[in-house]
Amino acid sequence: MTELFDQIDELRRGAGRVAVATLVSTRGTTPRKEGARMLVGEGGRILGSVTIGGCVDAQVIEESEDVLASRAPRLLELSLGDEEAWEIGLTCGGTIEVFVEPLATELLERVRAHAHAGRRGAIVTRLDGETGRKLLVLDDGTVEGSLGDAFLDERFAGETEATIAAGVSRTLFLEGTRAFVEVFAPPALLLVVGAGHVAMPLTELARILGYRTVVLDGRPRFASRERFPAVDELRVGIPSELVTAYPLVPSTALVLVAHDYKYDLPVLRHALATDVGYIGMLGSARRGAAIRKLLAEEGVGSAALERIRVPIGLDLGARSAPEIALAILAEIQVVRGGGSGLPMRARPPRATPA
Template sequence: MRDIATQVLDWDAAGQSYAVASVVAVRGSAPREVGAAVAVRADGAVAGSVSGGCVEAAVHELAERALEQGRPIVETFGVADAENPFAPGLTCGGELEVFVQPMRRPASGPVVEALRVVVAAERVGAEAGEPVALARVVRGPERAVGAAIAVYRDRHTGSTGDDALDRVVVAEARAMSEQGGTGLRAVCLDGVAETTIFVESWVTAPRMLVFGAIDYAAALAAVGRFLGYRVTVCDARPIFATSARFPHAHEVVVEWPHRYLARTATDERTVVCVLTHDPKFDVPVLVEALRRPLAYVGALGSRRTHEDRTRRLRAAGMTDAELGRLRSPIGLDLGARTPEETAVSIVAEIVAARRGGGGAPLSTVDGSIHHEPARVFPA
């Protein structure tokens, strides 16, 4: 639901009725992940997607029905029926379970509040944002289905209508939030029917740190932002490191790269792209980066530049294991030449590292198209 947060908040602020359909479970190959969502307004307007087109029309009808009936609906979509070309289904052979909820108070209150926190976090930045987990009852006691609880670090809002069940749901949601997890969970409580909740963990956005205020950095900032990263461009040269040159970056920092990285919080989702290909900038920042547990560290330059850079890094005390983490020359072999093509090459390598892909054309490999994530990233 994070992708449609701004639209949903606009509709809510305008007092418009709408329903949200969320993918709560995926089995086999499917076009979208758990957490994908589409919002349908009472007048038929749409924001988002749950299947990339396969079952959108059917989900749209479910949302209209949920709005009309005033209650949530759970529906499973499987393989398309070859004998009935008009029946909704997935052509990829997988299965989606979709939870459709009319967003009406009081149940929608915690949902809207949580989305406000998510949008605010994206505006203020990764370090200042507050993580939140949203738990909604998908199955269980009839009175509780559709109830929502928004869980934060030290508080929660909303209720299922049962204090004991609330405590269990909050504990489960908080545990999932700490792991950045999104998905279904079954919770059991004496005297209460087994309850299935859907938890969406919205942690702060992963960071992309781009060192080197060059034209390639401008293209990379645009694509990185599109992929959901909070992008910082850093360069020690104030004449080049300006917001006007990098309108897609969330922030532009004028500072020596290694000094900025040394004082900056990173985690295992952070990606670092060093584009300066100048030893006085490259070597110090790469020494700092390669000794951190980052998701990806890449450096731009020719093979000759890479060989020279490697010698300098070894002289600076880098081990074989540390150097083995460096992606250099940066990016996949796409034959890229322009800054925009090079940016695509770089993010393609980042996605492959993130998802465990090999980077080969799909037409030349067998097996599943969708890989399990190689690292934990936000839903």
């Protein structure tokens, strides 16, 4: 979400009008690719992609220019060649749908502010009939705009609440009407305990991936803006006290890189009692076993102890701090995305729907 708004801000500063092309449907693959977006500026500038940047994207760019000229949205149905289809998950050539429209910022700014405050919401865009009509649905019960019919508004608002809870954008078909529900959520949080040498590249890489980054440490010399110029939040104090101020929820990744028992143990006690999605700790298998033993003696159950990933990260043959940071983020992404961690060439082929 952060990348989307950054791109919109960048184009609006100098590209005049902007067209937005959104992948709203893929046939024969999973819905996870829905929501891929390309922005096309009036001056010809392009950010993002709806496929892999091949001939399909070139066709979308051409259509986007027509949309800017006519100021009328349109739904495109595009065929993919075998190579392009494989890249987005289809086992052979297939069809995608891309909705192209002039950029309208009012509802986007509303949902942007809502997500920035830590809440979730969605924008529902009608794909047929009164094409382009929009409905804003927020998780506090707010509903604004209209799809052109009060009954449709009510039906789609109800279904959108479930889509927001699931956190996955998708196309809905209700009452003979299709609409794309785009979910907006706060950026995932990377909470790092310890401002050592690994934490610096770790937070830099995480920001590229769209994470909100926070570093906690009790040592002012280490937790300094000189060492962490781009981190979103840098706090000095007792980590076990500071960590309680942050949401340890399934979308949060907690990484302990202080390599210090007096930091690690109290933070882990707190974290293991929450639903935090990822807990990783820098150190050897021997150190991990010692930490688990101490926590087990305090009554922490074996299932909870298995949540602690130590040694941390995937086996990338990492040696330097940036390489270790990459290995850590790779493991976090595997956990969050449900991947296997295998090379793509070793990935089992996806089943093709009958």
